[in-house]
Amino acid sequence: MSGKPEDLLHHLKSLSGPFPIWNMEQLPDQPGELFLDWLRLAIENNVKEPHAMTLSTVDQHGYPDARVLILKNMIQDTFYFASSLDSRKGQQLKDNPRVALTLYWPSLGRQIRIRGIAQDEGDAAGAMDFRKRKPGAKAVAMTERQSQLLDSEEELNVSIEVQKKRLQENPDFAAPHWRLYAVHAQEVEFWQGDTERKHIRVQYKWQEGHWQKNRLWP
Numbered sequence: 001m002s003g004k005p006e007d008l009l010h011h012l013k014s015l016s017g018p019f020p021i022w023n024m025e026q027l028p029d030q031p032g033e034l035f036l037d038w039l040r041l042a043i044e045n046n047v048k049e050p051h052a053m054t055l056s057t058v059d060q061h062g063y064p065d066a067r068v069l070i071l072k073n074m075i076q077d078t079f080y081f082a083s084s085l086d087s088r089k090g091q092q093l094k095d096n097p098r099v100a101l102t103l104y105w106p107s108l109g110r111q112i113r114i115r116g117i118a119q120d121e122g123d124a125a126g127a128m129d130f131r132k133r134k135p136g137a138k139a140v141a142m143t144e145r146q147s148q149l150l151d152s153e154e155e156l157n158v159s160i161e162v163q164k165k166r167l168q169e170n171p172d173f174a175a176p177h178w179r180l181y182a183v184h185a186q187e188v189e190f191w192q193g194d195t196e197r198k199h200i201r202v203q204y205k206w207q208e209g210h211w212q213k214n215r216l217w218p
Contacts, residue, residue, distance in 0.1 A: 017195040019109035020045075024200070030211055031188035031204040032077040038110060038190070039074075047105045055081060056100040057092040065092060071103075072129065077185045077211075079114060080121075082129045085177045087146040093118050099183055109193030116185040127174035139163040142175050189216070 020041065028034050042050035051071040058064055067089065073080040079101060084090050093099070101114040120126075130138065142163040143156075150156055167173060185206070192200040201216035 015109055015193045015195055015197070017109060017193075019193060019195070022192045022200055024202075024215075027202065027213060029213075030077055031185060031190075032074060034190060034202075034204075035074060035112060035188070038112065042105050042108060042110070045108060047107055050103070050105060052103070053081075054100075054102040054104075055089065056102070057089050058096050058098070059088075059092050060095055065089065071101075072180065077188070077206075079116075079183045079185065080180060081183070082126070082178065082180050084141060084144070084146055084175075085120075085179050086144055090177075090179065093120075093181065101183060111191040111193070113189040113191070114183065114185050115187040116183045118181045118183050121180045121182055123176070125180040126176075126178045129180040130174040130178040131172065135164065135167060136160075138167055138175075141178060142166065142173075144175070144177060194218070 028037075039050060049070075052068055053071050054066050054068050056064055056066040065088065069081055069083070071079060072082055081101075083093075085094070097118045099116065099118045101112075101116075103112045104110070130141070133141070139160045140163075143159045145159075185204075187206065188204045190202045190204075194200070197218060199218040201218065203214045203216050204211050205214065206212075
């Protein structure tokens with residue numbers, strides 16, 4: 001096989017299936033209900049990290065940014081994630097709360113796309129989420145230097161150890177910059193892949209106080 005990128009990519013398989021059948025006869029009225037059905041199926045089929053999702057934001061210059069993080073909760077049609085106010089995404093959210101969330105489960109050939117407005121849930125919610133984090137994750141978050149230039153591995157390790165000692169002395173500590181965000185969905189699209197590319201796409205759109213369902217072309 002040639003080492004050229006085009007040749008390497010050409011030989012990779014995509015949407016090879018088999019995929020689960022999606023019963024379109026009884027679609028729920030709200031996207032949150034369908035999301036939970038799909039999530040349960042992903043868990044039952046041992047999809048690795050089915051709660052991992054891509055958060056897309058836009059910076060002050062209009063450039064999009066995307067990164068993978070964890071879905072913390074989902075209540076009705078609102079989706080939750082956590083981050084630092086001081087991080088790049090935290091700063092972008094402050095300037096522009098419009099976001100997109102994307103989940104993709106290749107083994108099921110399923111993708112979910114969510115567009116909405118991210119809302120900072122405040123100090124108490126951020127503190128509660130922070131205290132649920134594992135000790136190592138807390139310590140890293142407490143360094144408060146996410147996305148900044150790192151001069152050395154030693155500097156990072158020393159900073160983490162300092163924060164671990166702080167946590168040992170005060171186990172209930174919660175970093176004040178930590179935030180839980182609620183994304184209030186305005187549009188949700190469910191995509192079921194097909195080996196012949198006859199994909200099924202269903203869009204839920206919030207309009208005039210209720211959800212409208214539409215079938216879209218593949």
